[in-house]
Amino acid sequence: MREYLIAGNWKMNLGRTESVYLARELADKIPANDAVETVLIPTFVHLDAVHQAIASSALKLGAQDVYYEKKGAFTGEISPAMLKEVGVQFVLVGHSERRHILGETDALLNQKTRAAIAEGLSVVLCVGETLPERQSHQTNEVVARQLAGGLAKVDSDMVQLRRLVIAYEPVWAIGTGLTATPQQAQAVHSFIRQRLTDLYGTSLARTIRIQYGGSVRKANAADLLAEADIDGLLVGGASLAADEFADIVRAAEQVKGKK
Ligand code: 13P
Numbered sequence: 001m002r003e004y005l006i007a008g009n010w011k012m013n014l015g016r017t018e019s020v021y022l023a024r025e026l027a028d029k030i031p032a033n034d035a036v037e038t039v040l041i042p043t044f045v046h047l048d049a050v051h052q053a054i055a056s057s058a059l060k061l062g063a064q065d066v067y068y069e070k071k072g073a074f075t076g077e078i079s080p081a082m083l084k085e086v087g088v089q090f091v092l093v094g095h096s097e098r099r100h101i102l103g104e105t106d107a108l109l110n111q112k113t114r115a116a117i118a119e120g121l122s123v124v125l126c127v128g129e130t131l132p133e134r135q136s137h138q139t140n141e142v143v144a145r146q147l148a149g150g151l152a153k154v155d156s157d158m159v160q161l162r163r164l165v166i167a168y169e170p171v172w173a174i175g176t177g178l179t180a181t182p183q184q185a186q187a188v189h190s191f192i193r194q195r196l197t198d199l200y201g202t203s204l205a206r207t208i209r210i211q212y213g214g215s216v217r218k219a220n221a222a223d224l225l226a227e228a229d230i231d232g233l234l235v236g237g238a239s240l241a242a243d244e245f246a247d248i249v250r251a252a253e254q255v256k257g258k259k
Helices: 016-029 044-053 080-085 097-098 106-118 130-136 139-150 182-200 202-207 220-227 242-258
Strands: 005-009 034-043 060-063 090-093 120-127 162-167 209-213 233-236
Touching: 005 209, 005 242, 016 044, 016 242, 034 090, 034 242, 044 060, 080 106, 090 106, 106 120, 106 139, 120 139, 120 233, 130 139, 139 182, 162 182, 182 202, 182 209, 182 220, 220 233, 220 242, 233 242
Parallel strands: 005 034, 005 233, 034 060, 060 090, 090 120, 120 162, 162 209, 209 233
Antiparallel strands: none
């Protein structure tokens, strides 16, 4: 079955010393286990230092963004190969803060997704509706559009080897303390699984992990993960505290043991 994926997206929150300290603490607190894959996602400039800090641990490294070109005159951008060089295995693509603050479009995210997968990285494609979209019953429509746009020309071969993860992050739940209820999240996750089934067939769609993100805490982690189609968590604020994040990983191990 699907191994859980618990990822801590540190966003633009920590300096270098804090990042290395947190990474070392987490490396000590989170032992390897078969049920949960754990990923730390610091800012670009701290990837190298965090990679060294977690080198002899079970933790993996992710980046918050990626560009789709291999090299050239793209000031400020970073290629998939450059990320791999510093030990990155996962990249977030289309986080709502990049869609809404930086104006990234589905067409751009599709190019990033394809380039990163082609380089052998695992892509965490983020989707999710805003509050007005939910209130006007457009959640499924928005998520379907983001999936279709982000996954255009991403074929079954590219999705093999766990190269694709979807993160459902309702924008209204990010950093607000408002979490989707497990039932609300499961309804959208099940809809996403259906779209993945339409695209890739049942057996491949079953292997694709769908994370939930948005005000995840240790207090709500187990209830969310107990749902059938919730295969992991993308954690923002609560990933900045070592004990809280390690407890979320522990909760995931315990739920997996019962599921
Ligand atoms: P919070 O957990 O702070 O709500 O952030 C969620 C998120 O955006 C993770 O990518």
